[in-house]
Amino acid sequence: MRTVSAYAAPSATEPLIATTIERRDVGPNDVLIDIKFAGICHSDIHTVRGEWGGQQFPLTPGHEIAGIVAEVGSNVTKHTVGDRVGVGCLVNSCGECTSCLAGLEQHCLNGNVGTYGAVDRDGTITQGGYSSHVVVNENFVLNIPEGIDLDVAAPLLCAGITTYSPLRHWGVGPGTRVAIVGLGGLGHMGVKIASALGAEVTVLSQTLNKKEDGLKLGADHYYATGDPETFTKLAGSFDFILNTVSAAIDINAYLRLLAIDGVMVNVGAPAEPLPVNAFSLIGGRRSFAGSNIGGIAETQEMLNFCAEHGFGAEIEVISADQINEAYERVLRSDVRYRFVIDTATLPAVGA
Structure with missing residues (x-):
């Protein structure tokens, strides 16, 4: 085991504090990553505040990780020391079920392992990217292409793939009329990606x-x-609507904006239910769906796509001691458009 610096939530009701956490030794199939930047996702706030269920504390959040490979295990073939890499929302899965074999690790039938707050295969609770280092199985480490700086790449590991996956799955491209609901951490990436795919893009914001x-x-x-x-003006206007808002909205009003056979996909994850009137679907043969993140192969595809089109996330880099302030600003929608922690500002171990 190795001790590394981190920020963690002591409980669901206390601010995050500087601390240290333990990382496992590098095994034969593991990669040790020197974390350079970690994005702050709204999911981090939901999780550490217990809004999505109880957690074991202390908990270090963060699943938008970008850094440099510092060490590799003896069996590792996909990454070498010095590589620019990222880790997203997953750090393990069974690797054997039909979902995993199809590259859909996010839907692992035996339960995937989230980057933080999850029970790993060895029984330990995973700890996330608000830390100086992380050890991850090589199969869950992504290559960050040249052309994307690490700081703007970090949010792609969640916000990027969360919006890319449904846009690709539902075939968004030239001729598709797309609406993005909300222009925040997820929404701004949805706009960039849908535009790069060639769609006609409309933002729907308050x-x-x-x-x-x-x-x-x-x-x-x-x-x-x-x-x-x-x-009224936009009724029946869109082939595809991507709802990125993490708060309850009137889903039925937005469903009526869909054209015949249109699809509305929810990627925002509010704690409250989202009631849907059946007649909002029946009229126009509309569909209401949800989407999670993507699998590892699709996440790599997304990173390559962003590099080819020359963009990352729009970010505000903060120091570690600004994390709690950043949480409050996220809740006020006071960020354009993703906070990213410079992990060089974490207190040194023993300091």
Whole structure:
């Protein structure tokens, strides 16, 4: 075991604090990563505050990890010391079920292992990327292509794949009329990726405050959902709607914006239920679906896609001692558009 510096939540009701955590020794199939940057995802806040169920504390969150390979195990063939790499929301799965064999590790039938707050195969509780180092099985380590800086690459490991996967799965491309609901950490990546795929992109946000940003990110149109006329004007306008909002919204109002055979996909994960009226689906043969992250191969595909199109996330880099402030700002939607922790600012072990 090795001791590394980290930030952790002592409980669901206390601020995160500087601490140390233990990482396992590098095994034959493991990669030790010197973490350089870690993104802050809204999921981190939901998890450490117990909004998605109870957790074992202390807990170090973070599943948007970018860094450099510092050591590899004797059997590792996919990565070498010095490689630029990332780790997303998964660090293990059974590797044997039909989902894993199909490259859908996020849907592992025997239970995948999340990057933090999950029970790993050895029975330990995983700890995430708000730390200086992490040890991960090589099969769950992604290569970050040249052309994407590590700081803007970190949020791609969750926000990027969470939006890329449904856009690809439902065949978004040239000629597709896409609406992105919410222009936040997820939404801004949805706009970038949908635009790069060749779709006609509309942002649906509560106000027009971020309209200039949305158009710069690649949106063709921008409407305020706080204006009731928006829902009248845009009725039946979209082939695909991606809802990135992590709060309860009137799903039925948005479903009516879909064209015949249109699909609305939820990637935001509010704690509250989202009631759906059957007639909102029946009229127009519409579909309401959900999507998680992507598998490892698709996540690598996403990273390569972003590199080919020359973009990463829009970020604000913070020091580790600003994490709690950043959490409150995320809840106020006061970030454009993802906080990223510079892990060089973590207190040294023993300091």
